[in-house]
Amino acid sequence: MSIFSSTTWEAFTRPLGKDNPVTTQILGICSALAVTVQLKPAIVMAISVTAVCACSNIVISLLRKYIPTSIRIIVQLVVVASLVIIVDQILKAFAYDVSKQLSVYVGLIITNCILMGRLEAFAMSNSPLDSFMDGLGNGFGYGKILIIVAFLRELFGSGNLFGLQVIPQSFYEVGYMNNGMMIQPPMALIIVGCIIWFIRARHEEMQEK
Amino acid sequence: MENILNIFVKSIFIDNMIFAYFLGMCSYLAVSKTVKTSLGLGLAVTFVELITVPVNYLISKYLLAPGALAWLSPSLADVDLSFLTFIMFIAIIASIVQLVEMIVEKYAPALYNSLGIFLPLIAVNCAIMGASLFMQERAFANVAEAAVYGLGSGIGWLLAIVAIAAIRERIKYSHIPAPLRGLGIAFIITGIMAISFMSFMGIKL
Amino acid sequence: MKNFSNLYIFTFAAVLVLLVAAALSFTALSLQGRQQRNREIETKRSILTSLGVTSTVDDAETLFAKYVKGSLVVNPAGETVSEEAMTAQDVKEQVGRGADRKLPLYKAEIDGQPYTVIPVAGKGLWGAIWGYVALQGDCSTIKGVFFDHASETPGLGAEITTDKFRTPFAGKRIYEGGRLVSIKVAKKGTYTPDDHTVDAISGGTMTSKGLDAMLKDCLTPYDNYFKKQQN
Numbered sequence: 001m002s003i004f005s006s007t008t009w010e011a012f013t014r015p016l017g018k019d020n021p022v023t024t025q026i027l028g029i030c031s032a033l034a035v036t037v038q039l040k041p042a043i044v045m046a047i048s049v050t051a052v053c054a055c056s057n058i059v060i061s062l063l064r065k066y067i068p069t070s071i072r073i074i075v076q077l078v079v080v081a082s083l084v085i086i087v088d089q090i091l092k093a094f095a096y097d098v099s100k101q102l103s104v105y106v107g108l109i110i111t112n113c114i115l116m117g118r119l120e121a122f123a124m125s126n127s128p129l130d131s132f133m134d135g136l137g138n139g140f141g142y143g144k145i146l147i148i149v150a151f152l153r154e155l156f157g158s159g160n161l162f163g164l165q166v167i168p169q170s171f172y173e174v175g176y177m178n179n180g181m182m183i184q185p186p187m188a189l190i191i192v193g194c195i196i197w198f199i200r201a202r203h204e205e206m207q208e209k
Numbered sequence: 210m211e212n213i214l215n216i217f218v219k220s221i222f223i224d225n226m227i228f229a230y231f232l233g234m235c236s237y238l239a240v241s242k243t244v245k246t247s248l249g250l251g252l253a254v255t256f257v258e259l260i261t262v263p264v265n266y267l268i269s270k271y272l273l274a275p276g277a278l279a280w281l282s283p284s285l286a287d288v289d290l291s292f293l294t295f296i297m298f299i300a301i302i303a304s305i306v307q308l309v310e311m312i313v314e315k316y317a318p319a320l321y322n323s324l325g326i327f328l329p330l331i332a333v334n335c336a337i338m339g340a341s342l343f344m345q346e347r348a349f350a351n352v353a354e355a356a357v358y359g360l361g362s363g364i365g366w367l368l369a370i371v372a373i374a375a376i377r378e379r380i381k382y383s384h385i386p387a388p389l390r391g392l393g394i395a396f397i398i399t400g401i402m403a404i405s406f407m408s409f410m411g412i413k414l
Numbered sequence: 415m416k417n418f419s420n421l422y423i424f425t426f427a428a429v430l431v432l433l434v435a436a437a438l439s440f441t442a443l444s445l446q447g448r449q450q451r452n453r454e455i456e457t458k459r460s461i462l463t464s465l466g467v468t469s470t471v472d473d474a475e476t477l478f479a480k481y482v483k484g485s486l487v488v489n490p491a492g493e494t495v496s497e498e499a500m501t502a503q504d505v506k507e508q509v510g511r512g513a514d515r516k517l518p519l520y521k522a523e524i525d526g527q528p529y530t531v532i533p534v535a536g537k538g539l540w541g542a543i544w545g546y547v548a549l550q551g552d553c554s555t556i557k558g559v560f561f562d563h564a565s566e567t568p569g570l571g572a573e574i575t576t577d578k579f580r581t582p583f584a585g586k587r588i589y590e591g592g593r594l595v596s597i598k599v600a601k602k603g604t605y606t607p608d609d610h611t612v613d614a615i616s617g618g619t620m621t622s623k624g625l626d627a628m629l630k631d632c633l634t635p636y637d638n639y640f641k642k643q644q645n
Binding site: 067069070071074079082085086089090092093096103180 | 422426438445564617
């Protein structure tokens with residue numbers, strides 16, 4: 001990793017592992033669990049969030065010395081909102097089916113706490129390159145959780161992955177049934193709860209007292 | 210009238226922001242440690258939604274929707290500004306939140322101190338943005354319906370956060386497996402509460 | 415923290431707003447054509463599906479031009495008002511209107527057989543549902559249907575888009591002894607099978623009810639027009 005200094009690389013890797021925005025900082029779960037019923041929209045959502053997060057981090061980091069403190073939240077919101085609009089327009093033009101599935105949740109990327117959290121905590125005080133890597137890392141860390149949840153829900157909820165049936169028909173014939181509960185909203189919460197349980201059982205220092 | 214009552218009840222129990230759409234989860238999980246603060250935040254969110262949803266309704270109806278500018282002059286009938294929806298909504302929300310923040314700071318300093326960082330964060334509370342976006346998707350007939358929807362979904366959110374705060378206050382005395390303590394169990398409880406809220410699904414007035 | 419003068423803050427805000435507005439307008443304008451086309455293709459594919467024609471994004475326009483001969487708007491009295499092409503999205507605003515309600519329809523012809531396609535729109539459990547109903551030449555027997563939805567629960571209400579739900583509609587009749595009865599969607603096992611009823615989605619009761627109401631609301635006003643065609 002000669003082109004990256006160690007801190008830059010760390011800005012990327014930390015949120016992927018121990019500092020995961022969803023499981024440890026409780027950020028950003030809001031706007032997206034509803035798109036985890038199927039894998040495809042979840043992946044598009046993860047990519048969109050990563051793109052917006054990385055780009056807005058760069059923009060804010062470049063502007064960080066010029067943004068007046070008193071209006072910085074508004075400036076951050078404006079930058080994020082414009083990037084989200086661009087993503088939304090691009091999805092509508094090039095991935096129309098998926099954009100229909102995501103419906104209002106694309107707009108809700110604006111209020112994804114990860115974005116504002118990273119802008120405030122990282123991009124306001126770091127160089128553009130570090131911020132970019134931090135944005136990518138957080139986006140991926142977030143996407144990782146989203147994709148795990150979507151994988152479990154689609155597999156057990158409807159027996160499909162990416163809309164294709166993966167659980168063989170013979171299973172159904174001997175009495176296997178899809179778990180209808182999996183596609184209902186509550187299961188997303190319970191799965192995230194279990195993921196947190198799993199991660200914290202492995203890293204004792206993360207447990208709450 | 211019947212329709213308005215229907216929207217109100219539906220937005221509290223069936224289309225509950227937390228249990229059906231997971232919106233506003235960040236502050237929901239972070240502030241729900243005591244009943245008192247969560248009640249304060251819940252009220253603030255309800256108030257902000259009550260104002261922002263109808264305001265955004267008017268904005269989207271008379272400024273942003275395709276052909277919405279026709280009332281200004283017929284030549285503008287073809288203008289479609291709907292791509293500005295997100296940014297307009299968030300700007301309105303941010304300014305109203307700023308207003309609420311100033312009012313709370315002046316008249317209820319104690320509440321202001323206990324809500325701390327979360328007041329400015331209401332601006333990025335997904336429940337509020339979500340309410341405006343769902344309002345747009347559902348195409349309500351008039352501004353009263355939109356206002357009732359805002360009020361209802363705010364109350365639904367308030368109900369959810371106060372309920373979980375009460376449970377979390379109690380749960381401190383239970384023996385929960387160490388890795389599950391705090392965040393983990395809060396998610397699972399929310400899931401179970403959501404399952405019980407699903408029983409409201411069939412309600413129709 | 416540096417202190418910034420008010421003038422600086424205003425200038426900063428103004429420049430930012432201008433830049434953002436320019437960037438957004440540029441994106442919106444440059445992508446508008448594509449988006450518009452996506453929407454049109456979607457409508458065309460929906461209509462083709464209701465007629466039982468499978469299409470892809472690429473051949474939808476050719477197939478549509480081949481089979482769909484034109485569009486009409488009639489009023490509840492059954493008189494032709496215009497030849498405007500209105501989609502299911504446009505129908506949403508018409509629902510609930512009285513005598514001035516615009517009732518759009520598409521005329522299609524496949525292998526010499528005439529068909530009439532009616533756009534329908536209504537409400538499911540969570541949000542809007544809509545679709546197209548293709549009728550055979552007698553304006554009573556259903557050739558096929560297409561349904562779509564904004565936000566029904568995947569696996570439950572959202573099943574209205576599947577072939578499994580749609581196929582049983584074919585061959586059902588909306589008229590019974592000269593009276594328009596529409597198509598009912600009823601829970602499996604709770605009705606005696608007849609020509610006017612299809613199975614509801616198990617677990618998607620509210621969506622099924624909404625769909626049932628949508629068909630009734632959107633087909634009934636055509637009564638006079640259909641009768642004219644039948645005679």
